Amino acid sequence: MTFRRPAALFTLLFALLALPRAHAQMQEVGDGGPGPIKAQHITLELVSLAPAIAPGGTQQVGLVVTLEEKWHVYWMNAGDAGEPPKITWTLPTGITAGPMQFPIPSRLPNGPLMDFGYEDAVAFPVQLTAASTLKPGPVHLDAHVRWLVCREVCIPGKAHLGLNLNVAPGAPVGQPVGALGAALKLIPTPLPDDAKFTVKGGKTDLVLTLTTGDSEPDAEFYPADPDQIINAAEQKITVLPDGIQLRIPRAPELTRLPNELHGVIKLADDVAYEVTAPVVPGEVAVTPGSGAPTPATSGVTTITAIGLAFVGGIILNLMPCVFPVLFLKGLALVQSSNEERSRLRSHGLVYTLGILVSFWIIVGALLILRAGGSQAGWGFQLQSPTFIAVLAAGLFFFALSLAGQFDLGLSLTSVGGDLAQKQGYTGSFFTGVLATIVATPCTAPLMGAAIGFALAQPAGITFAVFTALGLGLATPYLALSFQPAWTRILPRPGAWMEVLKQLTAVPLFATVIWLVWVYGRLYSSPTEAGQGVDHLALLLGCLLLLAIAGWALGKWPARRGSTIAAVLLAALGLAIPLYQPKDTSLVWTSYTQQALDQARAAGRPVFIDFTAAWCLSCQVNERAVLKSADVQKQFRDHNVTLLRADWTQYDPEITKELASINRSGVPTYVIYPAAPSAPADVLPELLTKDIVLTALTKDTKP
Incomplete structure (x- = not known):
């Protein structure tokens, strides 16, 4: 060997x-x-x-x-x-x-x-x-x-x-x-007479240029001789109007440029050429625009990625997935602000440890999967029906406790009670675990670039970036536990907290409904519309509102206000599954590399929505921004090809396209301008109408 x-x-x-x-x-x-x-x-x-x-x-x-x-x-x-x-x-x-x-x-x-x-x-x-x-x-x-x-x-x-x-x-x-x-x-054939292969060797890279007369979307180079390139390094692609260019790092053992480079250049699973060319010394400047996506993190360093991950983790607390958990922890601090500071700080540190251990387990699993050839990314576990079922059951059980059906030791009403006795360090630790689990469907601003960078680096840097992300997620509660006086801006503890705790169960029950919808989508073909699963989720939403109406009648019996509220909630609940508005939005086509290539060859701008049913941020962006009248009009006026890359179920083609723009999760939004030589434009994870309209105006100029 x-x-x-x-x-x-x-x-x-x-x-x-x-x-x-x-x-x-x-x-x-x-x-x-x-x-x-x-x-x-x-x-x-x-x-x-x-x-x-x-x-x-x-x-x-x-x-x-x-x-x-x-x-x-x-x-x-x-x-x-x-x-x-x-x-x-x-x-x-x-x-x-x-x-x-x-x-x-x-x-x-x-x-x-x-x-x-x-x-x-x-x-x-x-x-x-x-x-x-x-x-x-x-x-x-x-x-x-x-x-x-x-x-x-x-x-x-x-x-x-x-x-x-x-x-x-x-x-x-x-x-x-x-x-x-x-x-x-499948034996590689000699290069056609009308094709040309050249190699330039710089101090750190070999730049291979293949001219075939046609724009080639993809290529891989396999050297016939060992110790010429870093085999595991990314072969960066620049798509040319008449071919393709590969930039490949030189092997450390290659102290002197070889006289020639011989090997196989693979354009597809069934198309490859045997190539040989002299290596001409010289540096080749990085092409600013190419048909391949320009990596959005090309200027990201390790320190920058750690900083982006930390800030992104802080913002993640405001996402709809995480906020209920942080809110509950904040309420616990309200009633325990007079406890010993050392005990409060200990709970804050244990909560942080729960988040960090969870992140380390996730990144360890990611690295193991990727080492085995998979290209799993952020939120990969939500592509598993088993994980979704367990998560939905756990959140449902937790929500039942918050609603008052039984006590898990999380009661917020005992003023002056001992926090450790009520919840214990185990509770703080697993609350951190829960915060991490419910955070995975969301991608906060700045996170995409940081995670995309991290997963392309050695394991040590990957762990450092994810640790910074976990610390960012833990920071708000950790800061409150070290400075409990900051909770004085909230009302004093009292019976209202028990009511608020029960109401906090509502978003968790809504999350369970959403997970049931995701579970159904995981068993649907990506090409199916999934209308049955959508209507089922609407009916479950109706039942949730009826449950809230019943809770109001039981909480304040024989009161006119609670009766009126219950009637209104019941009417609103029934309206959800019965009202069927006409969808006038534009039709999206399922993403394939062929669909992208055809649209670009026709000179049309392309908007790709990398999404998943389990991604809450994706659903918010779609309904609030992408389906808005202004954005739809801009899509229509500029004849934009709309491609939806649905990553609800694992799709290696979508995963590969995400990796090509240094992303490893959703939501991700990319605009390919009409000009074939123009670089791809990667938008932020959280969209506003202004962001999309400005980008479309810029990227659809003739």
Whole structure:
């Protein structure tokens, strides 16, 4: 096993754990006969496109590899660690084998490293050539194969395989069918005559320019030789009118520029070219405008990201998801302001610890998922129906307690009671956990840029940014616990607090209704309108208002005021599901890369709404701003293509597009101007009509 980078050493630890199994596996399997051979996590077989080969002719054979889920083998340049499969032939006299060919590879993230290779299944074609003097009759091809198959650990193996062919005059070359035929179609081809590939080498980057005559939306470069680029680094794309440009960081080992760069440039899963070009020394300025989105955090530093996260965390307290929890904690301080300061401060610190531990768990899960190849982002857990069900049940139970059905020890009416006895440090800790959980559906201003930056950095910086976000979320209550005198601006404790506590259950019950709506949307196809789930949520809202009406009648029985309020609430509740206003807003198209490319090719401005049913900020922005008459008129007047990227259920294409603009969550709003060379315009997370109208005026100018 080859380790080409100091960072790859951690992989060695996993390899060492596997050594006992590896040594056992190195015993060669197979007896050289035809047919598949099963080894640990892998199955191999020699196949041919046809059963015969003609004297003086050629025939395609190949090694077909089938892998267990999430295991992989390697391309000819394995990346940061690994080795490609190797085949050694023993052939009859008169038959020769060409080199083993490698289909288009994929990038396989492995923690901080990047491997180049194949998952699931792959075939490696080999062309046989028969001498014209070869006599007709059966022949046997003998091959010894070595490989390295990896997941968290890497297991070497070897096998003795065979293949029977018949030498027959006039035997045709087989048709490209099956796994071997598919692999032949995926072998990178030479660059067309009308295309051009150039490379410039600077002090820190290699800039690759491919000119094909058409604007290429995406590309990846795979070097044929190791230690030339930082394999795991982002390959920054600039879309050109007649091609594409890639800016790739040089490997630290590349102290001197190579004479030439050779490798494969991949434009799509089934389109790749083998390219070679001399490396011309020189710096290439970053193109200010390109068809690819301009990263919104291109000027963000670690210190800036930490500052943005901290301020964004403070603002997060004002979001509809978090405010009820902070409000309850504030009421607890009102009645306990005369307690010992040390005890109040301890509860504030424990509440902060609950928030921080929750954030650390979330970011740890994010990093584990991303290391495994997922591109999960902020709020990823809300894409899980199980998490939604548990969260809805927990909030419903908590709301029942606030409504007075039973006492969870959170009563706010005992003036002068001991805070620790009533709630305890465990209660403070888990209130911090609850604040974090209910915060995940929201993205406050400044958070998007900070989180997008953090998830593109090493783990230490990622944890630092998320810690700053958690500290920002905890700061308001923590400040009140250190300065309880600030609560004097609120009314004195009394019976009113119990009424207010019960009323605080209302937004929590509303949140549960919203979670039920999200739960239904998670089981709906993204292409469905989801009208049934929407109407169900409206009916549940009606029932909530009827429950409030019943509470008012029970709280103040036989009073005219409570009776009038109950009647009005009941009427309003019934109106919610019965009133069906006509929707005159413009139609949004589901986001796809093809839809974006077509609109841009047609010279139309594009507005993309990255949203999700579980994102409360998204719903507020949509109803208050995007559906407003002024914004709709601007969309219509400027012939803007409206694309909605619904991330309610995980969608790798949407996740990839978010990552391309240095975002990892929703809401995110992007305007692509009509000019193909103009950079993307990323709007703030919280919208106002002025923000959108100003951006549209600027980005739709001819």
